[in-house]
Amino acid sequence: MADGNNPTDDPPVVGDDVGIDPQTLEIARILRSLDEEITEEKSMPLLKEIITQIAHESVHDRNYNVLTDYMRRFVNVLGFSVQFSVSKTKEIIKILLKIWNEPNVARYVMQEVYKEDIDAAEKPFDPDKIPNAVKQLDDKAIKIFFKALQDGEEEVKNIRLMVVGMFGVGKTSLVNNLIKDFRDKNIIPPSTEGIDLHRCQVMEDGDWCLDTKYKLQKYKNRMESAFNKIPLNTNLATASTDYTDSIEGLPVKEQIDADVPDNQIQTEPEKMNNNRDYTEQHVKDEFVQNYLPLVQKMNENKDEPVKDSNVPLERIKTEITVSVWDFAGQTLYYSTHQFFLNQRSIYLVLMDMTKSLKDNVKELDGSGIWCGLVNECTYLDVFKFWLNAIHMYSGYKSTTGEINPTVILVGTRKDQMEGNDQDKEKTKDRYFNKALLSFERDSPVLNHIHEKIF
Ligand SMILES: Nc1nc2c(ncn2[C@@H]2O[C@H](COP(=O)(O)OP(=O)(O)OP(=O)(O)O)[C@@H](O)[C@H]2O)c(=O)[nH]1
Numbered sequence: 227m228a229d230g231n232n233p234t235d236d237p238p239v240v241g242d243d244v245g246i247d248p249q250t251l252e253i254a255r256i257l258r259s260l261d262e263e264i265t266e267e268k269s270m271p272l273l274k275e276i277i278t279q280i281a282h283e284s285v286h287d288r289n290y291n292v293l294t295d296y297m298r299r300f301v302n303v304l305g306f307s308v309q310f311s312v313s314k315t316k317e318i319i320k321i322l323l324k325i326w327n328e329p330n331v332a333r334y335v336m337q338e339v340y341k342e343d344i345d346a347a348e349k350p351f352d353p354d355k356i357p358n359a360v361k362q363l364d365d366k367a368i369k370i371f372f373k374a375l376q377d378g379e380e381e382v383k384n385i386r387l388m389v390v391g392m393f394g395v396g397k398t399s400l401v402n403n404l405i406k407d408f409r410d411k412n413i414i415p416p417s418t419e420g421i422d423l424h425r426c427q428v429m430e431d432g433d434w435c436l437d438t439k440y441k442l443q444k445y446k447n448r449m450e451s452a453f454n455k456i457p458l459n460t461n462l463a464t465a466s467t468d469y470t471d472s473i474e475g476l477p478v479k480e481q482i483d484a485d486v487p488d489n490q491i492q493t494e495p496e497k498m499n500n501n502r503d504y505t506e507q508h509v510k511d512e513f514v515q516n517y518l519p520l521v522q523k524m525n526e527n528k529d530e531p532v533k534d535s536n537v538p539l540e541r542i543k544t545e546i547t548v549s550v551w552d553f554a555g556q557t558l559y560y561s562t563h564q565f566f567l568n569q570r571s572i573y574l575v576l577m578d579m580t581k582s583l584k585d586n587v588k589e590l591d592g593s594g595i596w597c598g599l600v601n602e603c604t605y606l607d608v609f610k611f612w613l614n615a616i617h618m619y620s621g622y623k624s625t626t627g628e629i630n631p632t633v634i635l636v637g638t639r640k641d642q643m644e645g646n647d648q649d650k651e652k653t654k655d656r657y658f659n660k661a662l663l664s665f666e667r668d669s670p671v672l673n674h675i676h677e678k679i680f
Pocket residue numbers: 391392393394395396397398399400415416417418419553554555556638639640641642
């Protein structure tokens with residue numbers, strides 16, 4: 227009879243000195259046998275992978291959406307492939323829940339069944355891999371970012387161009403000249419209300435065109451890659467769910483980058499998790515329906531790329547996109563613009579070269595009292611307002627580094643300036659030098675300026 231003094235009589239100890247109950251030992255036994263059973267199915271996602279992910283979640287970052295996700299993967303993907311009986315499926319789900327709810331069970335299973343020390347598994351973050359936008363968030367956010375990276379990543383090739391300046395200075399005219407589609411139509415711009423946003427594709431010749439067609443193709447490519455995650459023998463037409471699972475896994479960096487929520491691909495996890503009707507309706511969705519033949523074709527012949535001759539992708543040299551933000555110049559909007567200023571942006575600050583810096587601004591439709599600039603402010607005040615706002619809302623300094631989004635100063639109404647081209651250039655440089663010298667010499671605002679001359 228055990229007397230408690232013999233070490234062999236003590237229950238095995240895992241993690242926080244908690245004894246292993248018979249149920250946990252039984253779980254380990256079942257998993258070992260299952261593991262042997264399903265590793266023979268080489269082409270299928272393995273139950274082991276799901277258990278491993280759930281165990282890591284249980285010990286490290288608990289997120290119920292993730293659990294639900296794994297469960298769905300088990301039922302829809304693994305369930306299809308391995309054809310577990312109903313009772314066995316229930317048994318496995320119980321095990322997954324137990325591992326999820328009890329980190330010590332997760333530790334034991336990983337250690338004893340899969341020979342992995344789950345506590346040692348967390349690798350330190352590589353600081354070089356943390357994007358600047360994430361760096362400024364807290365530790366938890368950085369942890370979540372790295373965890374999300376495990377599901378895939380996509381390089382962001384999007385530049386955000388923010389065009390700001392006084393009302394009527396020529397912001398929309400400049401934007402219309404930068405974007406081919408507008409330039410070709412010779413558009414005379416109405417005064418901007420709020421913010422106009424144009425997403426453009428950089429073309430072979432360096433020109434920019436609106437990227438609506440390209441965007442469609444891009445989503446198509448993503449759908450392909452999302453569908454590619456599904457085992458080829460899965461019958462999509464009859465599957466109750468869940469290729470949307472893969473769509474949720476859209477690349478992390480791109481999600482972070484998203485300028486504008488895109489209703490076409492945005493998913494609704496809570497609904498999808500629980501609502502079969504929703505998913506079935508989603509399957510009928512026109513957008514998805516367009517891709518079912520595509521996927522079926524891929525299933526027939528995976529190696530043959532699917533082409534879409536309607537989209538002139540061959541005109542596009544790179545995948546670089548530019549989001550052009552044309553801000554309204556009316557003082558009415560100034561207090562809201564600051565919320566849209568962002569670190570991964572290049573700013574164009576426009577000034578009217580026919581107006582002297584010391585001239586008072588005459589606003590046509592307002593009292594001229596805005597954002598701390600009282601009545602009778604000068605063009606220099608406006609200039610300083612924009613540079614200060616950019617620095618305040620998008621400059622960032624921490625112990626690890628500094629972010630100073632680039633500001634390009636643009637002079638407009640050159641055609642109305644006096645002298646030849648050379649004279650005009652000199653006048654413009656003098657104008658901006660004078661404006662910049664009004665800041666303290668060591669002002670951090672000056673770090674933003676592209677190509678300072680002084
Ligand atoms: N002569 C001349 N006129 C210009 C120039 N740039 C813009 N304009 C004219 O100035 C007017 C206002 O131009 P917009 O481009 O709408 O100015 P904006 O800065 O976008 O104005 P808001 O949207 O009200 O902030 C239009 O009639 C343009 O044709 C320029 O370089 N030279």
